Amino acid sequence: MKNKSIxxxxxxxxxxxxxxDDPVTVVTNYVHPDGSxxxxxxxxxxxxxxxxSNLQVPFDSTWTITDSWAIASNGDxxxxxxxxKLFKNIDEINLSYKRDSGANREISRQTAFRKRxxxxxxxxxxxEMIDKTMSYGYPIENxxxxxxxVFLHSPDSIIINKQLGSDSLKYKAFSDTISRxxxxxxxxxxxxxxxxxxxxxxxxxxxxxxxxxxxxAREDEFGKIIEKNDKKLDSLWKNGILLKExxxxxxxxxxxxxxxSAASLVSSKILLxxxxxxxxxxxxxxxxxxxxxxxxxxxxxxxxxSEYFLTEPYEMWAESRIPNLWAWIVSGVFLIFVxxxxxxxxxxxG
Amino acid sequence: MEPENEKYRRVLNIxxxxxxxxxxxxxxxxxxxxxxxxxxxPKINLSDLIDFLFGWVYIGWVRRSLITASILLVLVFVYQQxxxxxxxxxxxxxxxxxxxxNIPESADEIEKLLMxxxxxxxxxxxxxxxxSERQINELIKSINELQVKYKDLENLLKGxxxxxxxxxxxxxxxxxTKTSL
Numbered sequence: 401m402k403n404k405s406i407x408x409x410x411x412x413x414x415x416x417x418x419x420x421d422d423p424v425t426v427v428t429n430y431v432h433p434d435g436s437x438x439x440x441x442x443x444x445x446x447x448x449x450x451x452x453s454n455l456q457v458p459f460d461s462t463w464t465i466t467d468s469w470a471i472a473s474n475g476d477x478x479x480x481x482x483x484x485k486l487f488k489n490i491d492e493i494n495l496s497y498k499r500d501s502g503a504n505r506e507i508s509r510q511t512a513f514r515k516r517x518x519x520x521x522x523x524x525x526x527x528e529m530i531d532k533t534m535s536y537g538y539p540i541e542n543x544x545x546x547x548x549x550v551f552l553h554s555p556d557s558i559i560i561n562k563q564l565g566s567d568s569l570k571y572k573a574f575s576d577t578i579s580r581x582x583x584x585x586x587x588x589x590x591x592x593x594x595x596x597x598x599x600x601x602x603x604x605x606x607x608x609x610x611x612x613x614x615x616x617a618r619e620d621e622f623g624k625i626i627e628k629n630d631k632k633l634d635s636l637w638k639n640g641i642l643l644k645e646x647x648x649x650x651x652x653x654x655x656x657x658x659x660x661s662a663a664s665l666v667s668s669k670i671l672l673x674x675x676x677x678x679x680x681x682x683x684x685x686x687x688x689x690x691x692x693x694x695x696x697x698x699x700x701x702x703x704x705x706s707e708y709f710l711t712e713p714y715e716m717w718a719e720s721r722i723p724n725l726w727a728w729i730v731s732g733v734f735l736i737f738v739x740x741x742x743x744x745x746x747x748x749x750g
Numbered sequence: 751m752e753p754e755n756e757k758y759r760r761v762l763n764i765x766x767x768x769x770x771x772x773x774x775x776x777x778x779x780x781x782x783x784x785x786x787x788x789x790x791x792p793k794i795n796l797s798d799l800i801d802f803l804f805g806w807v808y809i810g811w812v813r814r815s816l817i818t819a820s821i822l823l824v825l826v827f828v829y830q831q832x833x834x835x836x837x838x839x840x841x842x843x844x845x846x847x848x849x850x851x852n853i854p855e856s857a858d859e860i861e862k863l864l865m866x867x868x869x870x871x872x873x874x875x876x877x878x879x880x881x882s883e884r885q886i887n888e889l890i891k892s893i894n895e896l897q898v899k900y901k902d903l904e905n906l907l908k909g910x911x912x913x914x915x916x917x918x919x920x921x922x923x924x925x926x927t928k929t930s931l
Contacts, residue, residue, distance in 0.1 A: 448918075469921075477921050520830055688837045694846045721834065731823055738820045744800065745807040 425456040425677035428699065431526045433684045433722060435513050437493060441483045448479045456677035456704075458500040459483040489513070503675040507533065507709070519727050523688070527717035528679055528702075530709040533669045536596030537589030537711030543581045552578055555678070555693055555703045582707070589711050590666055591622050597662035602655055610651060622646055637663070674706040685722035692716055 423445035430438040441459050443450060452458075459465070463483040470478050487493050490511045497509045508531040516523045544552065551559070551574065562571040599612035615622075625645055629636050636642040643652040643659050652659070680699045681692065692700035702716040772778065806812040907914040 448922075471921075518830060520827055521834070686838070687841060688834055689841065690844070694841075694844055719837075731827070735820050735823065738816045741804040741807045741813070742817065744804050745813075 422675050427457045428680040430682045431684055435489050437487045439485055443481045444478045450481050452502055455502040456504050456675045458496050458502050506673055521721040521723050523721045524684055525719045526681055527715050530714045532709050532711055532713050533672055534589060534593050534711050536592045539712045540585055543585040548578050591619055593666045594662050597665045598659055601658040601662055610647060672706050676705045678703050679716050681718045683718050683720035685720045687720045689719040
C-alpha cells in the first residue's frame with residue numbers, strides 16, 4: 401500500500417523529529433537499592449546556548465550542572481551540558497516530568513520502581529513509561545513480527561551498521577517490508593482514530609445514526625476509499641467530497657464541523673511536537689531482564705522516538721537482583737541442622 | 751528434778767570445753783572447695799547436648815514439619831535459580847550496541863576509566879587487550895599531562911574573561927568555516 405498522505409505525514413514527522421540543530425540528549429538513571437535514583441542528563445549541542453524549551457528532558461537549577469566542550473576529529477565543536485541530581489524516589493522524578501516545560505512537554509512520562517523480597521534474592525524493577533498519544537489506534541504488534549519489532553526499536557547505529565554491513569541487501573529488503581507494514585498500521589490507526597474522535601464529537605446529537613459501532617463496521621471500507629483517492633486526498637477532503645462518500649451527503653453537511661475537528665485532532669496526535677532522545681538505565685546488582693539494548697558500557701539503552709508511543713504506551717524496563725547473603729547462610733545452617741537431626745535418628749535407630 | 755538439771759548442765763559444760771582438735775584444716779578446706787566446685791560446674795556431656803539440640807527428632811510432628819520446610823526451601827532455591835539463569839541466558843543473546851549513545855567521552859569519564867583500570871590491577875579482559883603494558887603506561891602519562899595542561903588553561907581562562915571570549919569566538923569561527931567548506 402502506497403499511501404501518499406501517510407508518506408507525507410511520515411516525512412512531516414521526520415521533519416519535526418530530525419533536525420540537525422536538535423541537541424543530542426541521553427538520560428541515565430542510576431537506580432539504587434533503596435529506590436532512590438541518580439539521574440544524569442548529558443546534552444550535546446552544536447550551539448552554546450541550552451534553551452529549556454529546546455531540551456528533551458527537564459532539569460533546572462537544583463541539579464548539579466557542568467558545562468564543557470569537545471572538538472571532534474573533523475574540527476567541529478560540541479557544547480556539552482551535564483546535569484546530575486539524586487532523586488529520593490520515583491515520585492520526585494514524576495513530579496519533574498509533570499512540571500516539564502521543555503520540548504517534550506506534550507507527552508506524558510512517568511517512572512516506576514518495584515522492590516521484591518524473595519528470600520534468597522531481592523529483585524528490583526525500574527521502568528520509564530511514555531503514555532500513548534492516540535486513543536483508538538491499533539497496536540503495532542498486530543502488524544509486525546517479533547524480529548521486525550526489534551529492528552524498528554533498535555538504536556540508529558545498529559540499523560545503519562546492518563544496512564551497510566555484509567547483509568546489506570537482506571536488511572534493505574527487511575527495512576522496506578517494515579516500512580510497508582508500518583504504513584498500513586499508520587493508515588488503519590489514523591482511520592480508527594478519526595472514527596473514535598468523530599463519534600465522540602457527534603455523540604448525543606439528535607437524529608445521529610453515526611455511532612462508533614456503525615462507523616467501525618465500515619472502517620475497512622473507509623480505508624479503501626482513502627487509499628483509492630490518496631493522490632487528491634487533501635483537495636477532496638477540503639471540498640467535502642470525501643466526507644460525503646464516507647458518511648453520506650446528508651451527514652456530511654450536518655457534521656462537517658465535527659468531521660474537520662476530528663481530522664485536525666488526529667493530525668495533531670500524529671504530528672506530535674517531539675524531540676527524540678535516549679534513555680539509559682543502570683540497575684543495582686545483576687541484570688536479569690530487560691526490553692532494552694545493552695551498550696558498550698554495559699548500561700541499558702533505549703532510543704525514544706515518537707512512533708514508538710503512538711498507539712501503545714512505550715515502556716522501557718529493566719530487572720535486576722541482589723542475592724541476600726544472610727538468607728543463604730541461614731538457609732544453609734537450617735538445612736545442615738535438619739539433616740544432622742535426621743541422620744542422628746537413623747543412626748540411633750540402627 | 752534439780753539433780754538431773756545439774757547433771758545436764760555439767761555434761762554440756764564438759765562437751766563445750768572438750769572441742770575436737772582439727773589436725774589438718776587445710777585438707778578440710780580443700781574438700782569443701784572441691785565439693786562446691788563440683789556443684790557449680792556440672793560435667794558437659796556430649797550426648798546430653800545432642801539430646802537437647804536434636805530432641806525434636808523424637809517428636810513426630812516437629813520432625814515432619816522441619817523436613818517439609820527443608821524440602822520446600824531447597825525447591826524454592828532450585829526454582830528461583832533456574833528462572834534467573836534462564837533469564838540471564840536470554841539476556842546473553844540480546845543485541846549489544848557498540849556505541850555509547852553518541853556522547854563524547856569527557857575528561858571526567860576518562861578519569862573514571864583510568865581509575866577503574868588502576869584499581870583493577872591494571873588488567874583488561876584478555877579478549878580486548880591489543881596493546882602492550884608500556885604503551886598503556888605511556889597513554890596514561892600523556893593523558894595525565896594533558897589533563898594538567900587543560901586545568902592550567904582552564905584556570906588561565908577563568909582569570910581572564912576576555913581571553914575566554916576570544917577563544918570561544920575563534921572556535922565558533924573555525925567551526926563555521928569548516929561547515930561552509
